[in-house]
Amino acid sequence: MTSSEAIVVDAGGRDLRVSNPERVIFPMTERSAPVSKLDIVNYYLAVGDGIMRALNDRPTTLERWPKGVHPGIVLSTREKGGGDAFFQKRIPRGAPAYVETARIQFPSGRSADEICPTEVAVVGWAAQMGTITFHPWPVRRDDVDHPDELRIDLDPQPGTDFSDAVRVAAEARVLLDELGYVAFPKTSGGRGIHLYVRIEPRWTFTDVRHAAIAFPGQVTVNWWKEERGERIFVDYNQNARDRTIASAYSIRPKPGAPVSAPVTWEELGEVAPEDFTVATMPARFAELGDLQAAIDDTAFSLRPLLDMYENDGGQGQADMPYPPDYPKMPGEPKRVQPSRDRDRPRP
Numbered sequence: 001m002t003s004s005e006a007i008v009v010d011a012g013g014r015d016l017r018v019s020n021p022e023r024v025i026f027p028m029t030e031r032s033a034p035v036s037k038l039d040i041v042n043y044y045l046a047v048g049d050g051i052m053r054a055l056n057d058r059p060t061t062l063e064r065w066p067k068g069v070h071p072g073i074v075l076s077t078r079e080k081g082g083g084d085a086f087f088q089k090r091i092p093r094g095a096p097a098y099v100e101t102a103r104i105q106f107p108s109g110r111s112a113d114e115i116c117p118t119e120v121a122v123v124g125w126a127a128q129m130g131t132i133t134f135h136p137w138p139v140r141r142d143d144v145d146h147p148d149e150l151r152i153d154l155d156p157q158p159g160t161d162f163s164d165a166v167r168v169a170a171e172a173r174v175l176l177d178e179l180g181y182v183a184f185p186k187t188s189g190g191r192g193i194h195l196y197v198r199i200e201p202r203w204t205f206t207d208v209r210h211a212a213i214a215f216p217g218q219v220t221v222n223w224w225k226e227e228r229g230e231r232i233f234v235d236y237n238q239n240a241r242d243r244t245i246a247s248a249y250s251i252r253p254k255p256g257a258p259v260s261a262p263v264t265w266e267e268l269g270e271v272a273p274e275d276f277t278v279a280t281m282p283a284r285f286a287e288l289g290d291l292q293a294a295i296d297d298t299a300f301s302l303r304p305l306l307d308m309y310e311n312d313g314g315q316g317q318a319d320m321p322y323p324p325d326y327p328k329m330p331g332e333p334k335r336v337q338p339s340r341d342r343d344r345p346r347p
Helices: 037-046 048-055 120-128 162-178 205-214 281-288 303-314
Strands: 007-011 014-018 024-026 060-064 086-088 101-105 111-115 131-136 149-156 184-187 193-198 232-234
Touching: 007 037, 007 120, 014 037, 014 120, 024 037, 037 048, 037 120, 037 281, 048 120, 048 131, 060 111, 120 131, 149 162, 149 205, 162 193, 162 232, 205 303
Parallel strands: none
Antiparallel strands: 007 014, 060 086, 060 131, 101 111, 149 193, 149 232, 184 193
């Protein structure tokens, strides 16, 4: 077989054409074999039930690396475009008829029709189109303005690592248990940890973001890096409108093709992020199934965390900065680094 010969695979009962199946997407490393486009498609089909639980009926941004994840490949960002890899927020032209969409609105007021996976063939097709990572919104397409997930993103800062995130996650679990929540942990695919709590779709993005700000513990919610120190940052803005987190089972564009892996609380302190890759996850999934299978069993009220946020506000704690591309939001402090804020009181 040459790299130009297409093949057809069974994607949940649909014929899926995979072009250039042997194209290397992840080059070989000291610890891993090369990963081809076909390997990626087959990986997503192997964890189909899990990836669909994470994406089903959710507007989803595609992170596409059509030329592969190789040295020198640049990912376009909001700040700088023109890269070889990019985020696709609108449905690509020529998508199959079975690829459905959901209309979402950005903070700017503009809107877009994003893909909205309803079957695993959509995931396989996106992978064939060069998608490495899936970034679902925390909403379903029948109500795109009210999130049904609280996402707690534990992001290690310089001087901290995965083991520190594990420690903070354990502390977070205690608080969540006290509040009556059930959280589902997963690795980020890097050094971080994500905790997901299913919530009732009754609150706005602003409310959910405030709930994340209220989340206490041995962490920091300081937006400015110069104020974070050697702590774990709770990236509360990942709960803002048009901010997403790589889904469970998503591949991350890092050497060795790591994946964002659901884990049990009991094993969290025993695993390492590099344990979970395109090569290792299918066997784990076949043995354990989807460790987030119960996430939809109960939806919780956001009220306990909102009460904490409102109580903090009454004691003088203001809202926190939004991402720089957002319009100025009500109650938001100045968007300026503290060291550059001339009006900031000096000790």
